[in-house]
Amino acid sequence: MKPRVRFAPSPTGYLHIGGARTALFNWLYARHTGGTFILRIEDTDAARNSQEAVDVILNGLRWLGLDWDEGPLTGDATGLNKGDCGPYFQSQRKANYQRRVEALLSRGLAYEHEGAVKFKMTREPILIPDLVVGDVLRPLTDREEQDPDFVIMRSDGQPVFHLVNVIDDLEMNITHVIRGEDHLSNTAKHIALFNAFGVKAPHYAHIPLILNGDGSKMSKRDKGASLTSYLDDGFLPEAVINYLCLLGWSPKDNREKMPLAEIIERFDLPQILRHNACFDYEKLLWMQGEYAREVGDDRFYELAVHAFAKAGIDTNKFPLSYVKAALDTCKGKFKLFNELPTYAGFYFRDELVYEAEAAQKAFVPENKPRLEKLRDAFAALNPFDAAAIEAALKETAKQLGVKAGVLIHPTRLACTGNPHGPSLYHLIEVLGKEKVLTRIEQALQRF
RNA sequence: GACCCUAUGGUCUAGCGGUUAGGACAUCUCCCUUUCACGGAGAUAGCCCGGGUUCGAUUCCCGGUAGGGUCGCCA
Numbered sequence: 217m218k219p220r221v222r223f224a225p226s227p228t229g230y231l232h233i234g235g236a237r238t239a240l241f242n243w244l245y246a247r248h249t250g251g252t253f254i255l256r257i258e259d260t261d262a263a264r265n266s267q268e269a270v271d272v273i274l275n276g277l278r279w280l281g282l283d284w285d286e287g288p289l290t291g292d293a294t295g296l297n298k299g300d301c302g303p304y305f306q307s308q309r310k311a312n313y314q315r316r317v318e319a320l321l322s323r324g325l326a327y328e329h330e331g332a333v334k335f336k337m338t339r340e341p342i343l344i345p346d347l348v349v350g351d352v353l354r355p356l357t358d359r360e361e362q363d364p365d366f367v368i369m370r371s372d373g374q375p376v377f378h379l380v381n382v383i384d385d386l387e388m389n390i391t392h393v394i395r396g397e398d399h400l401s402n403t404a405k406h407i408a409l410f411n412a413f414g415v416k417a418p419h420y421a422h423i424p425l426i427l428n429g430d431g432s433k434m435s436k437r438d439k440g441a442s443l444t445s446y447l448d449d450g451f452l453p454e455a456v457i458n459y460l461c462l463l464g465w466s467p468k469d470n471r472e473k474m475p476l477a478e479i480i481e482r483f484d485l486p487q488i489l490r491h492n493a494c495f496d497y498e499k500l501l502w503m504q505g506e507y508a509r510e511v512g513d514d515r516f517y518e519l520a521v522h523a524f525a526k527a528g529i530d531t532n533k534f535p536l537s538y539v540k541a542a543l544d545t546c547k548g549k550f551k552l553f554n555e556l557p558t559y560a561g562f563y564f565r566d567e568l569v570y571e572a573e574a575a576q577k578a579f580v581p582e583n584k585p586r587l588e589k590l591r592d593a594f595a596a597l598n599p600f601d602a603a604a605i606e607a608a609l610k611e612t613a614k615q616l617g618v619k620a621g622v623l624i625h626p627t628r629l630a631c632t633g634n635p636h637g638p639s640l641y642h643l644i645e646v647l648g649k650e651k652v653l654t655r656i657e658q659a660l661q662r663f
Numbered sequence: 664g665a666c667c668c669u670a671u672g673g674u675c676u677a678g679c680g681g682u683u684a685g686g687a688c689a690u691c692u693c694c695c696u697u698u699c700a701c702g703g704a705g706a707u708a709g710c711c712c713g714g715g716u717u718c719g720a721u722u723c724c725c726g727g728u729a730g731g732g733u734c735g736c737c738a
Contacts, residue, residue, distance in 0.1 A: 226738045261737065332736050349668065357734045358665040370736040377738045401667055401733035422668085425731070429674070433731070459675095462687095466676060470686040489669095489676085492731060496674045499688040509701080549700045559699090621697040628698060636699040 219251030219391045223277075223284075224381065226258045227269035230442040231276040233495065234396060234426040234434065237460045241423055242394045243282045244461065244483040254388060255287030257305045260380055265307075267291060276443045280453050281476075286388075301388040306380050313375040316383050316413070317368065325412045331371030335379075335409065337364040342404040347392075347421040347485045354404040366405060378402065382409040390418050394485075397422045397492075421485050424464045424492045431494055440497060450523055450553030452511070455504040463493045473506050505551040517543060519553050527557035529564045538563075541646045545638035559637065563646065568633035568655065575662065578626040584663045586616055587626055591656045600649045602641040609641070630659030 223239040225231065246253035255277065259265040270291040277284070286299025293305035303309060317333055320326035326335050341355035356364050368379035385393060400422045410417040428434050434441050446456050454476065462472060466489060467482050474482075511519065520543050524531050531539045542563040550559050562568060570579075593608045594600075609627070613620045628640050631652055637643060644652050 224738095228738075258738065264737075330736085334736095344667095352667065354667065354733095356666080359734050361665080366734095367736045372736080374736080376736070381738085396732090397668065398732055399738095404667095424669080427731075431674095431730070462675065464675095468677065470677065472675090472687055491669045493676090494674060496688065499675065502688055505700085551700090619697070624697060634698090638699085639696095640698070 217391065219246065219249045220254065220389050221246050221251060221392050221394055222254035222256050222385070222388065222390055223282075224256040224258050224384070225273050226261065226264075227266060227273060228261065228264040229269055229436065230444060231273050232434075232436075233441055233443055233446075233460075236276060236280065236443045236456075237426060237463060238394065238396055238423065239277060239282050240280070240457060240460055241465070241483075241488070243284075244480060245392065245394060245485065246285070247480045248483045251391075252285045253282075254299065254301070254390070255284035255304060256384060256388070257288065257293070257307075258377070258380065259293065259305055259307045260375055260377065262307070262374070272444060276447070279447055280443075280457055306384065309380070309384065310375070312387065313369070313380055313383060317375070317379070320368075320412060323412075326368060327365075329365075329367075332367045333369035334365040335368045335405075335412070337366060337405065338408050338411075339364055342407055344400070344403045344407060344420065346400070346403075347419055348424075348488045349397075349400065349422055349490060352400065354401060368409075378405050378409065382406050382413070385418060386410065386413060386415050392419045392421060392485075394421045394423060397425055421488065423488055424490060426463055427492050427494045429494050429496055434495065440495065448554075450519075450555070451500075451504055452507045455500070455507040458507070459500045459503045463495070464489050473503065501551055508551055508553075509548040516547060520546075520556055523553040523556045524561075524564065526554075527561065529557055529561060531564060534564060538646070545642045545646060549638060559634075562632040562634065562637070563643075568658070570629060570633045570659075570662065571635055574625070574629055574635035578629045579659065579662045581663060583622070583626050584660060586612075586618065586623060587630065587656060587660060589616065590623055590627060591653060591660075594644075594649065594656070595653055597649065600645060602639075602645045605644050606641040626659070627656070630656045 221242040223242050225235055225239075243253050245251065257270060257273070259270070270293075274288070274291050286301060287297065287304045289296045289298055293303075293307050297304050317326065320335065321328075321333065324336075326333050328334075337360075339356065341353050344352040344354055346352055366378065367376055369375050384390075403420055403422070407417045426434060428438055436442075439445070443456075457476065458473060458479070461479055461483070465483065466487055467474070468487060471478075517540065521531050521539070542560060546556065546560045550556060590609060590612045593612045594605070597604050597608055609623055610620050613623050616622075624640055625635070627644075628637065629635060631640075631644060631647060647655075
């Protein structure tokens with residue numbers, strides 16, 4: 217039988233980066249085995265669930281490209297699904313839970329207690345066979361020793377996580393439960409429940425958790441805990457995917473940057489690590505740079521225009537050829553698309569803000585006549601292309617008896633406002649003679 | 664408090680009963696480029712501690728320590 221796996225998030229806030237990694241591992245396993253990846257929304261906690269959180273989950277998975285074979289088509293709990301095991305929102309499956317609880321009740325495997333329903337938990341240690349961790353024998357803790365039974369339906373009639381999770385895994389024919397290690401101890405409860413329903417429990421694979429860079433546990437408030445923050449920061453989903461799959465899984469042969477097809481081909485449960493991993497933002501940034509350099513022209517253009525728009529710069533006001541030429545000088549020089557407006561905003565702004573420290577160094581009296589001479593040299597240039605610009609600048613420097621660098625830095629600052637940026641000669645060519653002369657003129661006022 | 668999981672440079676990891684313990688990110692140096700980035704060359708840095716088993720343990724076993732998880736009418 218082909219594996220059936222699921223990602224079953226609870227829409228109570230944002231999509232945690234660890235949750236995204238869990239989704240990824242499930243998805244990879246399904247794609248590797250030719251199995252089925254199911255998305256199920258565990259919205260049984262009416263008080264904490266929100267529509268917004270549902271949308272965040274769906275959008276996050278879509279952004280990453282983790283398409284589900286079964287599950288909701290929209291964020292509407294009562295909306296359309298795909299797959300034969302729907303609905304895929306637990307809030308829409310109440311009747312099942314009710315029926316199952318009554319069955320347990322009638323068989324004496326559960327009982328009412330202060331208006332709630334409790335499951336009669338076995339007193340014996342339970343063996344949890346885990347594909348990652350191995351066999352784990354889980355005895356009762358001292359607290360459970362006093363009362364091993366646990367609530368499966370609240371006094372208000374709402375079913376509890378342990379119950380619904382097991383029932384749905386059972387009814388959706390889930391074969392492999394791949395989830396965070398935080399569920400390992402509780403799996404004893406789930407196995408007991410499967411036993412009570414007379415069904416063999418699925419295979420379990422508990423994957424290690426993701427910690428902060430400093431080894432502490434990642435909580436909501438930590439930077440980078442939310443998947444959405446990577447989308448907002450201008451990361452490429454393929455970079456995030458590639459980085460994430462390396463956290464707690466290893467292809468074992470030092471391969472790191474891998475096309476998705478190769479990851480899918482090589483991903484499997486036995487290579488999942490047993491220990492937690494610290495999230496290394498710097499390494500993710502490196503991975504991002506690797507992918508950013510490879511983005512094709514059309515997509516690069518689209519992402520760049522979007523990034524500029526987010527920063528309030530409307531590139532549509534400029535000729536397409538100008539925008540493309542400008543973008544061309546930036547390709548491969550930055551990592552996050554959110555950096556682009558800072559890096560190359562000068563192409564699209566009339567008013568430049570000079571970086572203070574650099575301006576102090578470059579806009580000094582002795583540079584004024586030099587820059588004036590260069591301005592004149594540029595003014596006489598025809599054609600106004602990178603090669604000619606470079607030649608003119610070097611010739612001017614020679615005539616002035618200074619190194620090219622003496623001219624390069626003030627010129628860059630005058631044209632872009634920034635000490636860093638694209639190749640100077642190319643950027644000047646793209647800007648065009650008129651703009652460049654105007655900008656040098658403006659800069660000369662600052663001396 | 665009890666129970667469970669884990670332990671290779673700062674981080675992600677490979678590895679093995681005998682290895683000069685390998686790779687990547689980060690850091691530092693140099694080269695390339697008179698910006699930045701990329702690229703190239705090099706450097707620093709690691710087997711948690713203590714017992715066993717063994718001719719020999721980073722590797723196997725036990726204990727400790729540390730980190731993480733669970734013990735909810737949260738999921």
